[in-house]
Amino acid sequence: MAFRLRQKGYRGSITMIGDEVWPPYQRPPLSKKYLTGELARDRLSLKPAETYEENGIELLLDRRVARVDRAARRVFFDGNDDNSLDYETLIFATGGRPRQPDDLGDTLPENIFTLRAISDADAMRERLAPGKHLLVVGGGYIGLELAAVARKRGLKVTLLEQAPRILGRVACSQTADYFRHLHTENGVTLREGVSIESFEGPEQRPSFVKLTEGDEVSFDVAVFGIGLLPNDTIAREAGLECAGGIIVDGWGRTSDPDIRAAGDCARLPYRGDMIRLESVHNAIAQAEHIADDIVCPGGPSYAPVPWFWSDQYDCKLQIAGLNLGYTKVVTRPGTKPGAFSNWYFKGEEMIACDAINDARSFMMAKRWLAVAHRPCPELICDPSWDLAKF
Amino acid sequence: MVKIIYVEADGTERAVDVAEGHSVMEGAVSNGVHGIVAECGGACSCATCHAYIDVSWLEKTGLAEGDEADMLEFAHEPKPTSRLICQIEVTSDLEGLRIEIPDEQA
Structure with missing residues (x-):
């Protein structure tokens, strides 16, 4: 500004x-x-x-x-x-x-983090040593990115999501399914629909959590990505x-x-x-x-075309638009292996697109959203229909 | 340091020194070159660091491939010489590299 x-x-x-x-x-x-x-x-x-x-x-x-x-x-x-x-x-x-966990007091224990600032990342990185066990609380994009980074560094990773599925607030089940599979394949223990009952062990350095289901998960380092x-x-x-x-x-x-x-x-x-x-x-x-x-006052009101991205392992996710209030999702296969996109509709209107390793779909969706174009869901699903020829 | 010449959309030439190992995009942003937005900060995700490479330099910079090429296809006025300059790492080979910046980003 x-x-x-x-x-x-x-x-x-x-x-x-x-x-x-x-x-x-x-x-x-x-x-x-x-x-x-x-x-x-x-x-x-x-x-x-x-x-x-x-x-x-x-x-x-x-x-x-x-x-x-x-x-x-x-x-x-x-x-x-x-x-x-x-x-x-x-x-x-x-x-x-970052939203803080409810029951850990104002100052987090030395091995429990949230991530927002350089100081958080610096402190956390020191503890992300290969072989350690990282507990990620929250299956949103930050939590998933942290899980990916930790796996790359050779840590054991468990991710807990309280809601019935990961990415519940931000993506459709098709996108969530892809990321669940991606993380599981990369060795993350991913548990959905589970809540933490309590942190246990030394107060300044808890070493395991009790889950409401009754079992326990031990950890060396924990990070909260809960909004x-x-x-x-x-x-x-x-x-x-x-x-x-x-x-x-x-x-x-x-x-x-x-x-x-x-x-x-x-x-x-x-x-x-x-x-x-x-x-x-x-x-x-x-x-x-x-x-x-x-x-220079007097211009039109702010009308953004929101977009987001996330990198996890070798996967590139690009999101155009906001899926707020979507009523339907259609999937378009990409032109390369491992590439596809999920398109969100609210009634007849295309409102967002999650593009996975599929930069072309992302770019097209972003452009269409900017001009309020209404592509037909049947055409989007048809891989032989070339986006660039539009 | 390596000298890179950025030609802004209005024809203004900006010759700046960029550290080896940084990207050509970072050289533009940190020197206030107009027309390079680079919203994603170099993750090859936004296509707002689009520029045209002077033809004589293409052999050294290479052409866009993969995701970069896919995004450039939908950029503002792409040409065969288009690159996303966050994907070009500055090396001593590129001393004197000349790039032109379009008048708009995607």
Whole structure:
């Protein structure tokens, strides 16, 4: 957002405040190539450090905002009321934090993790030694990616999902079936529909879990991937309308016209629903849309074509659209071995596509969603019908 | 460091030094070259680091293959010289590499 504002000619001062010590960085590699060690820390940075100054963007790192006084248009930093900053426009780009397990207290034991920040990945990597046993709690994309990384490093992996199946919240059963098979084939013990009753062993270093079914699973390291909570506390305390995220309109405006919100922390209108969009694409696109509106108001409302990706073992998953409220799924065989795509329909409307090793289907779906094209399900299922000839 | 010449869509030439082992995409992003979005950060998943390789360099960079070629087929105005530049690793062989950036990404 800050760089887009400058690019569009914004002349006011810009200050970015972040509570981490690192300049803004990419988070997706934390559960992928950063955790495996293939990508060094300096390559995570979104921009080189000097470009902030070059663009007149002041970066305040390792600083936490405690509260916002909307009447005075001022933000106050932790602990010290003399320490504050005034604003004309305030942007919440506060992201989210991992949902924490209920019964482990405020500070997790030393061998139990959640993953969101560089510090989490660094701490976890040290413990992911070959031969150790990793317990993954949660069968969403983060959990599955972590399981894949750990298997690659030679750990024993058990993944527990409380719901009847993995990816229950985000994908159809056909996609889930593929990933269950992929992980099982790669040696992950994957158990669905099981809940943890308690963590057992030393308090600072539990060594096994008791399941509600009665049996036990031992582990050396455990990681929770059970969802993200939006960082909307400061906004809520400032009296902004929030409902599991900061409520914004199609221009990122909160209930206070001088305050906007973008990315994981915002709840935004999407095709008649109010949703949060946890994706890199949205973090960039929504922020740029808001920056454009600040510099040059009056443009159309934000209408994203969401997309996501996940890398697990040698499998590439690309998702276009959101399958919210789907009524039907059809499968298209890919043109290469191991490639296929699941297409989601809501009535007659194609709303999303999970493309597995099938970049062509992903690209076509993304393009169709952008122009609201309604492909016919029967044609999609027909592999002899070439997407490129459309 | 290896010199890479990025030609932005409006014709502006940007010659920048990029570390060996990094990708040609990272060289563009970290030097603020316009027109390279690289949403996925180099995972060959988004097709927003599309660029055209100067024909004389194709032998050294190679042509797009596999997933990369599949995505390029649906990119904005693909050509036979198209590559996703996150998939090109910078090596000393590429000193002086010249690439042109399209006016739009997928």
